[in-house]
Amino acid sequence: MYASIEAGGTKFVCAVGNSDLEIIERVSFPTTTPEETMNHVFAFFDQYKDEIKAFGIGSFGPIDIQEDSATYGYITKTPKTHWVDFDFIGAMKKYLDVPMMWTTDVNSSVYGEAKLGAGVDLDHVLYYTVGTGFGGGSIYKGRFTQGHSHPEMGHALVRRHLDDDYAGYCPFHGDCIEGMASGVAIEDRLGVRAETLGSDHPYWEIEAYYIAQSVYNATLYLSPNIVILGGGVMKVPGLLDKVKVAFAEILNEYLQVPDLDEYIVLPKLEDDAATLGNLLMAKELATV
């Protein structure tokens, strides 16, 4: 058995799977305090404790992924004050001392999609999640693109839409992309949750512009072979097409890019990308 924890800022999803990566059981619960939330985690895995060979864990962040760091396995800065400097891997190792892969939640998703989903056989796969938060990760030739730490693409600065005077809610950067276009930003800006806006609401043109700008900047910084757009906001009917139109307008034929219907896509694994990515990372970790 392999175990997955998708530790999102809003909810945790825990799952166990077998060596065929079939999901045996999965639960989810809201992200509250570390104590309460981790107790839910442990309670779920208790019944499988003797069988779990490894964990794949993708967490909201920023997190410390440097194995030689004194705070490896910690969540570091986050607007969620309860979780600042929480020793996630330390807590997990105390619970069950098996191999653990530790990365960001969006890296779990890009791993799933790159190895099992829309990015199979491509050199360079980039994944954005546009949900409660906004984040991105990429895999180039089988490895996460990183260095001193992991990417934090959701906090990149953006060019403001001309019809948009929303200030942005990011406590660190104001009108960065997460501050302008995440699910939280939409609710803060319009007073209603994204999923309750009709798909013909004029706001979606602005949202598409910001998402397209993220796809554009990722194209210029990383030149991936595909950009996969996941997360709850992307489920709005028609939004993907609006993003493609806005992307083409921003690009203005400057670069040759793949056909947009193959370049900007929804996740093939749908909501399972992170769980399957985690289970695969756990399996690979346990079988080296």
Place this chain on the structure above:
Amino acid sequence: MYASIEAGGTKFVCAVGNSDLEIIERVSFPTTTPEETMNHVFAFFDQYKDEIKAFGIGSFGPIDIQEDSATYGYITKTPKTHWVDFDFIGAMKKYLDVPMMWTTDVNSSVYGEAKLGAGVDLDHVLYYTVGTGFGGGSIYKGRFTQGHSHPEMGHALVRRHLDDDYAGYCPFHGDCIEGMASGVAIEDRLGVRAETLGSDHPYWEIEAYYIAQSVYNATLYLSPNIVILGGGVMKVPGLLDKVKVAFAEILNEYLQVPDLDEYIVLPKLEDDAATLGNLLMAKELATV
């Protein structure tokens, strides 16, 4: 002998070097029409023609680097209309049929700095050139970060400085980073060349803000271990320090980054980064 061509949008630099990567001879001339410019290139290499084992070529772009493409080795889109769809590698192969490494001019520089300069022993090295144009490239674990094509970091969109009403000159995107902060943008904006502005001119605060934003966005997209800032504009006394201050302000302590004096640096190879990068690529190509 190994040969280097740094094909910049303003000038070409050609050089030959020996197997110790000592530069034996180097010339430079302005970039005019392809015919005239390539005749200068051939005339320079003629005297070494029998000894040259391989070429390392870094070109302004965008260029086609996909080896299975019908237009591999071409310059593709460029505001320099004479050079649109110019078959660079075709012309070179007709001149001398030896192995040729073909990449962007900024990738030549990042290769030099990563292997021989400020980035030696680091996993992920990013290089920006802030000169006539504005460009960036990165090397992660020995390989250029790329995918469907090469990065074009100079055309990323930026958040406008509050005191700046310059429209930007980029014919494709207006106020992208190259349109706002390259040497051409500075001259277009202020009517004088960057090197004639005193280092205490108030404009440098605005320039530093845009460069810092590029460093910030590269940090969020790629998380490199070092960001090396080359190009003529970076030679302005005090500009590097202004960039570090502006970077820290934008970052707002959101992420842990390396010590800024080690993270944001000038090139160790100074103006030789691209030539040495090309010579090394040529040497490696000839000795596999």
